[in-house]
Amino acid sequence: QQQVKQSPQSLIVQKGGISIINCAYENTAFDYFPWYQQFPGKGPALLIAIRPDVSEKKEGRFTISFNKSAKQFSLHIMDSQPGDSATYFCAASYTGGFKTIFGAGTRLFVKA
Amino acid sequence: DVKVTQSSRYLVKRTGEKVFLECVQDMDHENMFWYRQDPGLGLRLIYFSYDVKMKEKGDIPEGYSVSREKKERFSLILESASTNQTSMYLCASSLGAGISNGQQYFGPGTRLTVT
Numbered sequence A: 001q002q003q004v005k006q007s008p009q010s011l012i013v014q015k016g017g018i019s020i021i022n023c024a025y026e027n028t029a030f031d032y033f034p035w036y037q038q039f040p041g042k043g044p045a046l047l048i049a050i051r052p053d054v055s056e057k058k059e060g061r062f063t064i065s066f067n068k069s070a071k072q073f074s075l076h077i078m079d080s081q082p083g084d085s086a087t088y089f090c091a092a093s094y095t096g097g098f099k100t101i102f103g104a105g106t107r108l109f110v111k112a
Numbered sequence B: 001d002v003k004v005t006q007s008s009r010y011l012v013k014r015t016g017e018k019v020f021l022e023c024v025q026d027m028d029h030e031n032m033f034w035y036r037q038d039p040g041l042g043l044r045l046i047y048f049s050y051d052v053k054m055k056e057k058g059d060i061p062e063g064y065s066v067s068r069e070k071k072e073r074f075s076l077i078l079e080s081a082s083t084n085q086t087s088m089y090l091c092a093s094s095l096g097a098g099i100s101n102g103q104q105y106f107g108p109g110t111r112l113t114v115t
Helices: none
Strands: A004-007 A010-014 A019-025 A033-038 A045-050 A056-059 A062-067 A072-077 A086-092 A106-111 B004-006 B010-013 B019-025 B031-038 B042-051 B054-057 B064-070 B073-078 B087-094 B110-114
Touching: A004 A086, A010 A019, A019 A086, A019 A106, A033 A062, A045 A056, A045 A062, A045 A072, A072 A086, B004 B087, B010 B019, B019 B031, B019 B087, B019 B110, B031 B064, B031 B073, B042 B064, B042 B073, B054 B064, B073 B087
Parallel strands: A010 A106, B010 B110
Antiparallel strands: A004 A019, A019 A072, A033 A045, A033 A086, A056 A062, A062 A072, A086 A106, B004 B019, B019 B073, B031 B042, B031 B087, B042 B054, B064 B073, B087 B110
8 A cells, every 4th residue: 555656667758759657556645746856876856746635736847647536646748858868756655654655766768 | 955965975895794874964854764776666765763863664674774873864784784785775864744744855875786
């Protein structure tokens, strides 16, 4: 119940295309769903996050879509750029808890 | 800006050695975490601490211990390093439990190789 399942494991997208990464969870107590971006040689950094009271959150070219009934959420990267090439982790946690549960990660490569 | 620093970027140790990985955060965060990152497995929690001298096991604590004597410092100890502990180790910190507890701030990682 604590798992967050992420797909795909890797993704290759043409420059200017849309990158889509999907995650699913089981625990309905989760109330915070962040996405982290990790470049080679660096630690993960928070990219964008959503709470389940909204169905979508957009920050620049990055959008989280959230489907509470399906217990799924996804990251969309519009107009993907080579600089977006990185590993992306979805995650989930709940208020009052200490732990964040991470997905397995998606390696994104944007071809120039 | 929150800064989380780790004592080494790369470390090579021999099987059976005792290994210390140090992490320091400068934002007075209550929570600190140690993860290991392996391809295809994501980030797996080893131990975390929510206060000085307090520690809790994560999902994969076997073969590891931790120490938190000061709020800003969290150490990971491999009592007797083994080759299956070759991995990237990431330290993170976050504010206290509550509505903001989800965001974690990560250090750059330590790539440990055990030969």
